[in-house]
Amino acid sequence: MTQSQRSRPAFAALAFVALSMCLGIYFTFAAVQGDYGLFRRAEVQQQASELRLELAQVQAEVTRMENLTRRLSDDYLDLDLLDEQAREILGRLRTDEIVLP
Numbered sequence: 001m002t003q004s005q006r007s008r009p010a011f012a013a014l015a016f017v018a019l020s021m022c023l024g025i026y027f028t029f030a031a032v033q034g035d036y037g038l039f040r041r042a043e044v045q046q047q048a049s050e051l052r053l054e055l056a057q058v059q060a061e062v063t064r065m066e067n068l069t070r071r072l073s074d075d076y077l078d079l080d081l082l083d084e085q086a087r088e089i090l091g092r093l094r095t096d097e098i099v100l101p
Helices: 003-033 036-073 079-090
Strands: none
Touching: 003 036
16 A cells, blocks of 8 residues: 555545534534524523513503593593693692792
């Protein structure tokens, strides 16, 4: 056997190992940094928790508005709330009120 016949199998094995390592590195990088990777998953989970918090705030605001709407409806009229809203819109004060700047 000559020297050139023995170097070819070694080169093919070296090329196979190098290609395998490159593919392994690529897929590892994609698993961590890709669109469906670990970092993206953490970002999505953070966004989900922020959106849940925002949803809770909006639901509380909707509940408050529904309560105010019900209190000013024809079926149930809260005179104190009506008086407060009218004075706020008209810019009027009662004589026993004190305005703090």
